Amino acid sequence: MGETIPDRAAPVAIIMGSRSDWPTMRAAAESLDSLGVAYDARVVSAHRTPQRMYEFATTAKARGVKVIIAGAGGAAHLPGMTASLTELPVLGVPIESKALKGMDSLLSIVQMPGGVPVGALAIGEAGARNAGLLAAQILALSDPALSERLVELRRRQTAAVSHTVEDA
Numbered sequence: 001m002g003e004t005i006p007d008r009a010a011p012v013a014i015i016m017g018s019r020s021d022w023p024t025m026r027a028a029a030e031s032l033d034s035l036g037v038a039y040d041a042r043v044v045s046a047h048r049t050p051q052r053m054y055e056f057a058t059t060a061k062a063r064g065v066k067v068i069i070a071g072a073g074g075a076a077h078l079p080g081m082t083a084s085l086t087e088l089p090v091l092g093v094p095i096e097s098k099a100l101k102g103m104d105s106l107l108s109i110v111q112m113p114g115g116v117p118v119g120a121l122a123i124g125e126a127g128a129r130n131a132g133l134l135a136a137q138i139l140a141l142s143d144p145a146l147s148e149r150l151v152e153l154r155r156r157q158t159a160a161v162s163h164t165v166e167d168a
Contacts (some may be wrong), residue, residue, distance in 0.1 A: 009017035009063040010038035016071040031132025046077040057085035067135040
């Protein structure tokens with residue numbers, strides 16, 4: 001029996017292997033929220049819900065998804081398996097693991113075979129935050145208003161950096 005997938009999707013999909021990944025992946029959502037970019041976040045496990053992953057990845061483009069952000073820990077197969085099923089860009093976020101501090105996740109994501117690219121981001125929340133920003137930058141290539149919002153975000157970031165080491 002198949003999962004119900006909405007007819008139309010937001011331009012960015014944030015997927016993760018477990019609900020426990022949300023505290024990390026929320027940073028991607030916050031980046032997108034700050035730029036007014038719609039997203040859909042859901043749990044899609046490569047190991048525990050392979051049919052759900054297959055249906056999600058093979059229908060994403062037809063539903064209007066433009067970029068997929070996939071967070072995964074441990075063996076971290078979700079980004080690569082998703083990328084193998086779609087021609088959409090997949091941005092992989094390694095989730096920090098207890099045993100190896102996310103190095104296992106990072107290596108699983110970054111060591112994709114030639115021909116099946118996954119953009120690998122930093123381990124943890126910084127990687128998730130940057131994945132949201134990178135997804136927005138990809139969308140901004142064909143969205144001038146979003147491009148302007150990104151320019152403004154960079155301007156605000158720069159303005160927030162102090163010129164001195166003293167407290168304000």
